[in-house]
Amino acid sequence: MDSLPDLNQIKTITKNGGRLKEEDEQLSPMARLFHEPGSNVYIISMLGCKTKIDPHVVKQNLLHSLVRHPRFSSLQVVDEETRGIRWVPTNVNIDNHVIVPELDPNIAFPEKFVDDYISNLSKSPIENSKPLWDLHLLDIKTNDDEGTGVFRFHHSLGDGLSLMTLLLACTRKSSDPDALPTLPITKNSGYIKFTRVWSVLEVLWNSIVAVVMFVLTVLFLKDTKTPLKGSIGVENRPRRFVRKSVNLADIKVVRNAMNVTLNDVVLGVTQAGLSRYLNRRYISGESGNDNETYDRMKNDIIPKNIRLRATFFFNLRATTTIDTLVETMKTGTTGRWGNQIGYVLLPFTIGLKHNPLDYVKEAKAVIDRKKASFEPLYTYFVVYLVLKLFGIKALMIHVTSYVDKMMFVISADEETIPDPQQLCDDLQESLHLIKTSVLEMESDKTK
Template sequence: MSTGEEDGEPLSPMARVFQLPGNDCCIITVIGCKTKINADVIRSGLNQNVFKHPRFSSKLFQSRDGLSWIKTQVNIEDHIFVADKDQNEIAEDGELFVEDYVSRLTMIPLDKSRPLWDIHILNVKTSDADAVCVIRSHHSLGDGTSLMSLLAACTQTTSHRDKATIPALKRRKRVYKDKVSWFVRLILAIFSSVRLIWNTFVDLVLLLAIAVFLKDTKTPLKGDVGVESSPKKLCHRTVSLDDLRVIKEAMSMTINDVLLGVTQAALSRYLNNFPGKIRLTAGVFVNLRPDKGIQPLADMMAKNSKCRWGNYFSSISFPISICLEADPLVYLSKAKSAMDRRKHSLLPALAFSSTEFIFNTFGAKLGGTLLKRLVSNTTTFISNMIGPTDEISFHGHPIVYIAPSVYGHAHALTIHFLSYAEKMVISIAVDPNVIPSPHQLCDEIEDSLKAIKAALLERGLL
């Protein structure tokens, strides 16, 4: 592709959302490595590959018609930063050094005169890694699914020199048994359609109510006005993916249901001493692509691809039940019931289409205001992504964990789950002025998972 303003590609409506004040979001991914990171090797690898990706080799251009992407010459040196060695020498606590470094990054905007990404190399030993690589990219470049496909394309498994293995799961379709008569199938189809329309209508009314006036309770988890501009503190915790799988099988639910149930239990424990009834809403991200898993990068970049690169996600409003239950399995049942109800609704796709319609018809200002109010009136976002099933290596650096998060939106708490190499990585991002210790939340999630597994073992269900 030639360089020049005439080649500009307009930003999609969702990309424009993330360029607005109050919604200016960045994805930040902390990657732990088993070995010290050779910055020269990383530079060499990026020099060979970054120009192949249009978003990572383009910058923003403001014209009379709005923002667009234009190709530019990428100087890798402008995008790679190595932590000062003197700072490393005085750092007694590797975790604290990494957390403080990442927190400072959340207050430094990406340079919009260049492609909107950078990489920070921290050769600091922590409890679970010998070095840390921090990758920042503006959310307008693409969503987590897109970026995970790019990471997979740039890595190999440590067991052999193949590309990373990431499952591309098809969405399950309901199949009726042949023995069911056509009349029964017709009745069920009519009932299902009516329920779908009704659920969508109710969810849409609720979404509008949240955007206009319906606010969550002010708890020790909810941020104040301006929280999107505050520094964020990130931490992570790793748990066994097998533990989640056995709970999933025992309770006949999905991994996502289990994670929401565990989160519901953890937040109930955290808010145990908060008086009164609590309304707490989480936005749960939904991938709108036809396939649930992450697709090969070449397929996502192909023209007219159904699983295309970009921001193709929406969210549902998930009510977190804050109540100390004597039986921890109740949290799972509540989460499954709430999610089953919301799966039978067209709201995620409708909300995505409505965002595009509002931005194209009424302009970015109105659309941005509605979205910011929708976020600020709720308490948190929860995301669950599928990562590589095998341990991977980035240019010869074996990866121990991948902990993604996002900042720049009006929440004091964001929770991300990512499966990687038989582990589930829990990433917590908080405003430390609201939530002083995100590690406590990680502890509560880990303890809640243990309590649920213990309850199943006690009843002989595992």
């Protein structure tokens, strides 16, 4: 999303005006980046509830939790002298941040309504006269939920992991209303693990290769022009949000059988789904006939040697615990808050494969090399250049898991990808094919 005003339109303050205090902090370079033209970004998060949502209860709890966090009770204001942006504390009117639209309880297609509502949120910014977040409470019953909450945060408030942990810090256990939710904590919080001398050399070599490829990408190695590549101005166009839930157990079946991670499986499924979708687009472009497209889907007509890269995120902070954030909200300090994420350029091999398991194997090989490198660290420091060069992509795929479900959430430029629901279906079908291949492989071993 890129509809926020530029820095010159953000409210300004002067030291003589009395609003700027010594304790007011400047926005970090990463947070300021998210105000630059072409890279203004909102994080939109959806929460499904098994019971009806009581707006009064929500507001009261937010006043004693989220609003106590300094970032959620401060304006972002330009200092007239330095032109830097500062956090300036302000009084929060909770009614300006919690929106409860009047809805028809008998809406014919509630799931589509929720998707459309979320998509419409990407078409308008939050007024910068208040802290840049809001919560929309949708009193509408869907197949899975009795009510839906939609949070919208400007990315300058923090990265996804910070915000998810903060939201969890605002909740309590259903079994014990006074207890915080518990999450498993990994002892080794760093993404790089040195186990032997060779691993040090491996990390250095992978880092050098990653740096060289990054420089070459900046100079001339652009992505191949495909139906997935957005045209100029993609960052200013509306986006469509669609979802598809799959069984987490299916992902785990593949993980256990292939001795890989959940991320490896998800990346393999994503690569397979994009290949199916892109093949479909090329076929339909040639035939223009949906029935013929379906009949020819087994034929791979994708051009060879397509260069298609994704941006894959890494968390760079040490493990953030819920208890730490609760203390943060009590004391009014920020702690290790903010945008502490790195990126890697992840090349995808696009094309239909005879063995669907090859998608997972290739994804694992690539991501293992990226994990064993310093690429996420140096891209953290050159992220300004990354977004300036590559901008906001026409397609973003988010994957979240909760209890026994994993959800693919697609955010797509409507002009470039007019049928994002089809891409969701291709992801689901790809998982089915990969799982089927794994079961067949396991069956062959027992014979």
